[in-house]
Amino acid sequence: MDFTLSDEQRLYRETLRDFVDREIVPVARDWEHSGRYPTEIVESMRKLGLFGLSIPEEYGGIAADTVSFALTFEEIARGWMGIAGILGSHSVSSWMIARHGTPEQRDAYLPELATGERRTGIALTEPGAGTDLQGISTTARRDGDDYVITGTKTWITNARHADPLPVLVKTDPRAQPAHQGMSILLVPADAEGFTVSKDIGKLGYKGTESCEVVLDEVRVPSSQLLGGVEGKGLQQALSSLETGRINIAARSVGIAQRAYDEALAYARDRTAFKQPIGDFQAVQLRLAEIAVQLQAARLMTYWAASRMDDGVRMDTESGMAKVFASETALQCATDAMRIHGGYGYSTEFEIERLYRDAPLMSIGEGTNDVLRTGIAKSLLAGKATVG
Structure with missing residues (x-):
């Protein structure tokens, strides 16, 4: 059992860390508050x-x-979690196309997705269906050599930049069980009837857009059916969400790391009663707890990631990592705010942004309560073990 990074991984992390400290950290607070889209940062990520x-x-x-x-999402989220969202949705969708796409689909899209010339996301959630994806109402009926899509998707990251946008639909709404009638279609950005209707206002997770998408009789060729076979869409989506949960767990570690960094610096620099507040036991206990939980979340996330690299099924492991790391991010942000006192509530300090970004981590890629249920079912069925 080896908990150390390889030389290549350490060098990669150093490169990322330098990029984040140089190009993201100095502008994140001001750009996030102003609602400015991080065009320059996206271009640097492309390079x-x-x-x-x-x-x-x-x-x-x-x-x-x-x-x-x-490591990528940990480091970028340490600088600005919203930037990690831009890259995260793109990466999860690209993985899905690479894993499940036909040779023609891979040839058509992956080279330009790799350079960032094209970008993508994934359209699963609907106004009436979030965690219960089998409850979606978006349909795609076959019409000759085309599919005609009708429905609405919401909370779609990269919606204004995705080309194509993979959309989960029901190609057979009467299928039982429902997942046997679900498919994914790759919708071009210029498809007639495809509209990004609005940006959704959010507490945090700014920098990237989260949008509602309307598909009004959108016609796409049957060659846009991911994998070329109907009825595989839910399995394709869920397999990609395994990487998505590693993504969310790693972002959570990044938020927790930044909360720790800010709390440690403040405890050293801020004085009260003529001494640094870090000399007070109450602050020391809270700071120590942040450090303990942060390191535990990091190790659990790397463990789940390494299991995937070993080629084993790791939906339980990724779910465990996502649950623990996301809860840790929220607790660390809260404790760091308490160490800062009143200044932690000020928009002039980083902590309030971390405090607003952290709650999404317990919701995205499956709510933690639903994931806990899935973990328990795997344990009870003997599909996963602990120890």
């Missing part, structure tokens, strides 16, 4: 090749191992 993170080398990607994948 670094980060949009090819989950794409095979034969298509121009870097085919990163899953631990390096986690």
